[in-house]
Amino acid sequence: MDQAERLRTLMGTSDRRARVIAITSGKGGVGKTSLAVNLSIALAQRSRRVVLADFDIGLANADVLMGVQPRMHAGHVLNGEMAASDALTQVAGGVWLLPGAVGARHFSDLEKSERDYLCRSLAEIESSVDFLVLDTAAGIxxxxxxxxxHADEVIIVTxxxxxAVTDGYAILKAISREKGTGRLRIVVNFANDYAEAQRVFERIQSVARRFLGVEADLLGYIVTDDHVRQAVRRRRPFLLETQGSKASQCVRAIADRLLGEEPVASTAGFVKKFASSLGGVMG
Structure with missing residues (x-):
């Protein structure tokens, strides 16, 4: 079965709505994209259909971490040249990647017809997979x-x-002010151990509870691991490069926790809510 056939199978085997997870951070350099890539692989390894969308407009690099040079990317979708499903590339670990576009236009700059096309295109993916992982840009x-x-849940990497702790709180504050925000989660990267990750989380959570009335939870942590840096140099996800490494074990634990939870209940899907925020109409 070639890639085109696999893609047709992927897009035609389900009518349920994907669990949409946005992975973001208050600043760059905290390992946000690395988590997005490796968590997507961990979920796919557990027999879930996963699409990773690189929506870090302007600085997209998920394809670099996965060692691929795709011909199609999100820019072609934004320009109306093709549907999002046609821009997907199957990459290592069984994940489907919607590569980002460096220098693409901002979504708010699109014409209404372009917004509608984009949203309907994304809706096709949302209704066909188990997880849609969004790698957003860093910062507010x-x-x-x-x-x-508009995601079902937001993972803030710090x-x-x-x-990083200060900026992590800042992005949590900005997102929590939006109506209908999903579950807020924290992942602490480059931690020495669970105890340190817990201390970092408690610093953010205590301030968020006191000043925002917001509750987040510690989804997991990733220990400092030289294998991660080595894998990045080889343009390989560390979950595949060194499966037994401590960092890989941490990511698998995060995936297992996600799979062990009940999905967040939502009457409207991510794409419908996103379309509404753009002024688009989903029929």
Missing amino acids: SRNVIQFAS TPEPT
Whole structure:
């Protein structure tokens, strides 16, 4: 079965709605895209159909971490040249990647007809897979807030560094202000151990509870591991490069926790809510 046949099978085997997870961070350099890539693989290894959409507009690099050079990307979808499903590329670990586009237009700059086309195209994917993982840009921007606030759940990646903790709280604050925001989760990367990750989480959570009245939870942590840096240099996901590494074990634990939970109940899917925020109409 070639890639085209596999894609047709993927897009035609389900009418349920995907669990949509937005992965974001308050600043760059905390391992956001690395988590998005490796978590997607971990979910796919557990027999889930997974699409990873690289929506870090302008600085997309999920394809680099996966060692691929795709011919089609999200820019072609934004320009109306093809449907999102036609821009998917099957990559390592059984994941389907919607590659990002460097320098693409912002979603709010699209014409209404282009927005509708984009949203209907994304809806086709949302109704056909188990997980739609969104790798957003880092930092607080309208693009990030639009994506994250409409997902079923938001994973905020931070580290023990003071600036990362501060920025992690800032992005949590911005997202939590949006109506209808899904479950808020924290993943602490580059932690020495669970105890350190718990301390970082408690610093963010205590402030969020006091000043925002918001509850997040610690979804998991990833230990500092030299295997991760080595895998990045080889343009390979560390979950595939060193399956027995401590970082790989941490990511698998995060995937197992997600799969062991009841999905967040939502009457409207991600695409319908996202379309509404753009002024589009989903029929």
